[in-house]
Amino acid sequence: MVRRSQAQAGLDLEGAPDSTPKRQKVEEPEASTSTALNAEPAPDSFEPKHPELWWRDGNTVIAADGLSFKVHAGILEKHSSVFCELLEELQGVEQPEMFEGCRVLRVDDKGEHLAALLQILYDGGSGSFTDWRKPLKLTALRRVTLLAVKYKIQHIIDEAIARLEYIFPTSFEPDRLVESFYMSTDKSHPVHFDQATDLIAVITLAREINPDTPPSFIAMALYHSVGLTAEMLLKPIKYDGDEIMLSLADRVKCFEQLYLLATTNKTVKMPVVSAIKKPLCSSTTCHDGLVAVLSQWISNGELATFDPLGPCTYAFEKVADKHPNRRVCVACTAQLTKAIDDRRRILFASLGERFGISTWPAQS
Numbered sequence: 068m069v070r071r072s073q074a075q076a077g078l079d080l081e082g083a084p085d086s087t088p089k090r091q092k093v094e095e096p097e098a099s100t101s102t103a104l105n106a107e108p109a110p111d112s113f114e115p116k117h118p119e120l121w122w123r124d125g126n127t128v129i130a131a132d133g134l135s136f137k138v139h140a141g142i143l144e145k146h147s148s149v150f151c152e153l154l155e156e157l158q159g160v161e162q163p164e165m166f167e168g169c170r171v172l173r174v175d176d177k178g179e180h181l182a183a184l185l186q187i188l189y190d191g192g193s194g195s196f197t198d199w200r201k202p203l204k205l206t207a208l209r210r211v212t213l214l215a216v217k218y219k220i221q222h223i224i225d226e227a228i229a230r231l232e233y234i235f236p237t238s239f240e241p242d243r244l245v246e247s248f249y250m251s252t253d254k255s256h257p258v259h260f261d262q263a264t265d266l267i268a269v270i271t272l273a274r275e276i277n278p279d280t281p282p283s284f285i286a287m288a289l290y291h292s293v294g295l296t297a298e299m300l301l302k303p304i305k306y307d308g309d310e311i312m313l314s315l316a317d318r319v320k321c322f323e324q325l326y327l328l329a330t331t332n333k334t335v336k337m338p339v340v341s342a343i344k345k346p347l348c349s350s351t352t353c354h355d356g357l358v359a360v361l362s363q364w365i366s367n368g369e370l371a372t373f374d375p376l377g378p379c380t381y382a383f384e385k386v387a388d389k390h391p392n393r394r395v396c397v398a399c400t401a402q403l404t405k406a407i408d409d410r411r412r413i414l415f416a417s418l419g420e421r422f423g424i425s426t427w428p429a430q431s
Contacts, residue, residue, distance in 0.1 A: 114130060114131065114132070114133055114134050114135045114178060115133075115134060115135065116134075116135050116136075116137070117134045117135065117136050117178070117182055119182075119186070120136040120137070120138060120182060120185050120186065120189075121135075121136065121137045122137055122138060122139065124139070125137035125138050125139055125169065126139060126140055126169055127139065127140045127143070127154065127157075127169055127170060127172060128166045128167065128169045128170070128171045128172070129171075129172050129173075129174060129181070129185075130171055130172070130173045130174070131173075131174050131175075131176045131177065131178040131181045132175060132176060132177050132178055133177060133178035133179060134178025134179065134181070134182060135178070136181070136182070136185060137167065137169060138185060140154050142188055142189060143188070146188050146220050146222070147218040147219055147220050148219050149217070149218040149219050150218055153172060154172065157170050157172055158170070176214060176217075177210075177308075180210040180211070180213075180214060181214065183207065183210060183211050184211050184214045184215065184218075184220075184223070187211060187223060188220070196211075196223075196226060197226060199230070199233075199257040200254075202252075202254065202256055202257055202258060202259050203230070203257070203258055203259070204258075204259050204261075205258055205259065205260055205265045205268060205269065206268075206307045208227055208230060208231075208258055209268055209272050209307065210307070211223060211227075212224060212227040212272060212275075212276070213272070213275060215227070216275050216276055224276060227272075227276075228276070228282045228284065229257075230257040230258045231258060231269060231273075231282070231284045232282070232283075232284045233256070233257055233258070234248075234249045234256065234257075234258050234260070234284075235249060235269070235284040235285075235286075235287035235288050235291075236284075236287060237283045237284060237286075237287070237427070237428050238428070239411075239412050239415045239416075241378055241408060241411065242378065244287070244376040244377070244378075244411075244415070245374075245376070245377050245378065246291060246294070246374070249291065250263075250265075263295060263299065264299065264304050264306055266288055266291055266292045266295060267292070267295075267299060267304060267306065267311055267312070267313060268306050268307070268311060269284075269285075269288045270285055270288050270289060270292060270313060270317060271311045271312070271313065273285035273288065274314060274317075280425060280426050281424065281426065282426065283419070283424060283426040283427050283428055285422075285424055286418040286419055286422050286424045286427045287418065289317060289320065289321060289324075289418075289422040289424070290324070290328075290376065290418055290421075290422070292313075292321055293321050293324050293325050293328060293373050294373060294374065295321075300313060300318055300321055300322070301318065316423065317422075320421070320422045320423055324373070324421055324422070325373055327421070328373040328374070328375055329371055329372060329373045331375045331414055332369075332370065332371075332372060332373065332374065332375035333370055334375070334410060335375040335407055335410040335411055335414065336364065336369075336370065336375075336379065336407065337410075338403050338406035338407055338410075339357055339360055339361055339364075339379070339403060339407075340361060342357055342399065342403060343357050343358060343361060347398075347399045347402060347403075348396055348398060348399055350396055352392065352393060352394060352396075353394070353395050353396040353399050355392075355393040356383070356386055356387070356390070356393040356394050356395035356396075357395055357399070358393075359386045359389075359390055359393050360382045360383060360386050360395065363382060363385065363386060364382065375410075375411065375414055376411055376414060376415060378407075378408075378411075379403070379404060379407045380400070380404055383395050383400050383403075383404075
């Protein structure tokens with residue numbers, strides 16, 4: 068995974084392009100009496116022109132849902148084989164729709180979403196799409212990624228995957244495997260998540276990128292989705308104007324793992340139970356601390372949950388803060404943390420097999 072950090076301004080959290088023009092724009096054209104222009108549709112038959120993506124020297128007009136753009140065919144063809152094919156077909160039309168001397172390509176994309184994509188093609192969304200210091204909301208990232216998949220624009224897809232792999236790691240990094248890490252609007256995170264349904268959106272996006280061999284970050288996203296409600300997993304949900312739903316195979320895997328991960332959770336935490344039965348040191352204070360940790364897990368229902376990848380160090384710290392006279396000693400804390408992390412590492416490596424993800428690298 069490569070992190071980007073260019074210091075530029077641009078695409079905001081909703082995916083809107085920077086207001087600073089990179090080329091000179093022109094005002095509405097004056098009425099013309101030429102035969103060609105008189106034969107064109109009247110301006111009010113078009114959607115509103117995008118103020119920043121209506122280039123004076125553009126040679127192609129794209130009419131989308133809600134916005135129109137006057138752009139350069141060469142830019143589109145450079146990045147997208149699909150646009151290349153569409154424009155080639157347009158050139159073969161004997162009587163194409165024309166506007167301002169340009170052939171018109173009509174698409175069914177939402178204008179706001181297509182604007183964000185075009186801005187990236189021209190200048191990287193003024194830099195913010197590749198600048199991880201300017202986080203994107205998942206909705207904004209999803210919009211441009213879906214269009215990049217549709218138009219086969221690989222560098223945008225690769226950037227989206229890199230951002231999501233930071234949130235859903237494909238290598239074992241203990242502090243980044245918990246729900247509190249991905250469900251965050253931390254400024255250091257390249258993508259912001261603020262609702263549980265974002266998980267469904269990430270999984271379905273991965274399947275859109277490649278249905279059969281999705282990006283490997285999907286494994287961690289599926290792992291976290293096990294904790295969603297049955298209604299979220301079983302029924303279609305409304306998300307950013309779309310209706311999305313997990314595939315049947317993904318739903319089945321989530322319900323299977325709800326039970327299996329709860330069982331694994333007990334195995335992962337078993338070193339603490341073993342240390343109570345057979346103390347690792349002679350300190351009664353340390354032993355009492357371990358009993359307190361286990362009691363805390365039981366009272367909080369943490370032994371019956373599905374989240375065995377969660378770290379255990381916080382449990383030792385919490386007991387030490389609450390009961391200073393029942394603190395687990397440093398040596399035992401280190402030994403038990405390592406033993407638990409070894410089990411977490413094994414579980415992490417098995418996520419691909421558990422959720423049927425062949426691309427899972429199992430880098431433990």
